[in-house]
Amino acid sequence: MIRRPRAQAERGFVPPGLLVPAIVGIAFLVIPLVALVGRVDVTTFWADITSPAALSALGLSLGTGALATLVCLVLGVPLALLLARAGSRLAGILRAVVTVPLVLPPMVGGVALLFLLGRNGWLGQVLAGIGVRIPFTTTAVVIAQSFVALPFLVLALEGALRATGTGYERAAAALGAGRWRIFWRITLPLAAPGLVAGVVLCFSRAIGEFGATALLAGNAPGVTQTMPLAIYTAFNGAGVTQGTAVALSLLLLVTALVVLLLVRGWRPASAGAR
Template sequence: MSSGTGTLLPRSLIVPALLGLAFLVVPLIALIARVQWNTFWDDITSTEAVQALGLSLGTALAATGFCVLLGVPLALLIARSSPRIAAVLRALVTVPLVLPPMVGGVALLFLFGRRGWVGGLLAEAGVALPFTTTAVVMAQTFVALPFLVLAVEGSLRATGADLEQVAAGLGAGRWMILRRVTLPLAAPGLIAGVVLSFARAIGEFGATALFAGNAPGTTQTMPLAIYTAFNGAGITQGTAVALSLLLLVTALAVLLLVRGWRGEAPRRGVPG
């Protein structure tokens, strides 16, 4: 009897499996092959590239902070709600994941634009959000928030509420239970969610383009700078390729970090 379940698969599946893998990997190899290594440092340190890189990092960090601030309470609410309510809330949180990013940008514009429900009130007070750096952060938060919520909620749901009930029976208050029991249990999911949210925010394009625009130094993030370069404006294509490689390296680093945290969780006594 074979000890591996993989050997039970039909061998004919190997060919389409390898083709699928090649379809995902070979384009990335082609990207790396196009990098002009002799000018790589100059490309990523040009004024336009530094502006786009700095803006992307700053707004992605801010968006990740908002994801933690808003997402952790939402994840706690979902994880500790009844199954029916949790299912509804989870579905609502998942919607931005399946929406085309452009639709998210239109939705934000209709809500916070000058004629929007909230934007109209803000405009009367002299505050304009669209096509500003703040709009970049909002667009990034909109697309990245579900990653943190689902990661934290999944971690909490896996651990259950038994330890919280024990702490409550010993006289611990709600805030002490949150600090000493709930959040430590959610730590693996929280770390994974933070890393994934940051990666999603720094790579955001569609919602940012519609809601924040593409102004160099103000709203032009790395993805927008890359898109602009390949349309014959802004930074050179060499710089665009170099920035693309930086985004690729960031994505790979994120995957390794998340995998590392999930792999360590069982050894800490928390399900991964």
């Protein structure tokens, strides 16, 4: 008799009538994915994902996604630490700036990068003067992916850093530890769940990037044609076959599910640390 009210209190007091729209919402998210899986031709699936065009797009996506994640680590960890330790006013301004790529249409981000790094862009003109060209190269793919993926790492890590606080850092400083020693031995290990979650989400977003990549890097097979671009090209009647496009779409779906499982696996550790 005691457990039932307690269990109900833990679940909250959700009106039963809300279950219907909730179930409809789940169906709205799941059924299109089931339809995608249903379109996969099992007899040609392996051939589709191992075709030269598919392997090229897959390899390019994984390689540039890994490089973009590395760039986001180098830039995002210090930025997340700055956000977590800054005053409320400065943190609010910086957080708004970091969040902008999340709310902007990717195409707008691609246009902005093109105006910065293009032949007539602010930085592009300087780079052209020394013989460096970024647009429509593999480097442009990495830059576009980094631009859209960086907020995922920064916001995930900032939340973890704020949750751990500065108590252990102050104790280590009182015992004579230097700033870098505190950073490597105290700050990062305590925020490890948030860092891992941010890295996984960052990589997933990078390999799924389409809009900014298409505008800044183009769609050249073997050079800038990533998996999303290969899928788009296939459904527009060029490049890889539609069967390959469906197979690559399923591969991206599987990647997203793995990402969610990895993030979920780290949440209990994070909760326990707090």
